[in-house]
């Protein structure tokens with residue numbers, strides 16, 4: 631049985647449709663990240679699951695029970711927001727215990743749970759401080775702690791790390807992932823940060839314009855993006871794209887260049903059609919210009935990144951990135967040929983924008 635089933639959820643604000651029939655089955659104990667650009671409907675979807683927004687159509691089923699008509703407090707979920715939403719006048723201890731006290735939890739249990747979560751999140755030394763006396767990262771941990779003491783088996787997070795600086799964000803990301811492993815609870819985490827998605831998720835739901843474009847393991851989202859949008863959104867630098875045609879005879883043709891596609895695992899029949907070839911920067915090798923089945927390219931500039939480097943080339947009217955060793959980048963020739971590893975490439979239909 632799924633932990634959470636999102637079934638054909640539709641949601642509009644006035645004339646604007648925000649969610650177009652979203653379906654998602656989330657397993658018990660899964661860490662699911664909802665990833666997408668600003669405005670694609672991630673928070674709206676999370677709010678519909680939490681019951682903070684009512685949907686126009688569809689159902690939310692949590693642990694086998696249809697909760698669509700229930701209040702947020704009746705859904706048995708814990709939620710952490712970007713804004714922390716701590717009570718400024720209360721100590722950390724009180725912030726943690728308040729919800730349980732309101733719910734009439736026995737005093738001894740409240741104290742036990744506060745002690746447990748404070749130890750887990752390493753905020754024991756902060757219990758008598760007020761939120762104003764904490765750093766951003768500490769406040770964030772208190773907000774997470776407040777969600778955890780609810781002993782809910784499901785936790786929802788809406789961009790919880792976006793107010794933290796880069797270093798703290800990276801540390802808290804690791805802590806959250808470890809916490810998930812310790813607790814085994816189901817977590818849904820909204821972000822527009824692909825590093826968070828790639829590092830934390832068991833599965834990533836990539837959203838675009840109110841639809842889930844792909845719902846898969848982060849590595850398969852990276853290696854086998856289901857659509858042109860996913861291919862362009864996930865990965866840094868972005869995937870290199872080349873427009874052309876599949877000739878129906880096993881070749882991708884662009885300008886004067888024709889590339890054998892026999893190493894490519896087509897999902898359907900490789901029919902003749904307009905197509906986009908996508909290749910990541912680490913799947914391109916540099917060869918002599920004029921080598922058959924390669925693209926002629928002119929070096930524009932190189933970027934040394936410390937551990938490795940990126941070389942940027944102009945070819946067929948596009949800018950292409952190629953990942954290289956630092957030494958290779960330093961001695962890069964101006965005029966080269968680019969060979970694509972077709973086994974690791976992606977092909978998309980121009981008409982449907984979906985993977986072929």
Ligand SMILES: Nc1ncnc2c1ncn2[C@@H]1O[C@H](COP(=O)(O)OP(=O)(O)OP(=O)(O)O)[C@@H](O)[C@H]1O
Nearest residue numbers: 643644648666667668669670671672673674675822
């Ligand atoms: N209460 C509301 N009334 C009207 N429009 C809304 C409301 N809430 C959200 N929207 C609109 O719905 C769209 C989706 O918003 P949502 O917050 O779900 O996006 P998001 O993907 O979470 O974006 P972000 O990463 O910027 O938070 C946006 O265009 C937003 O302006």
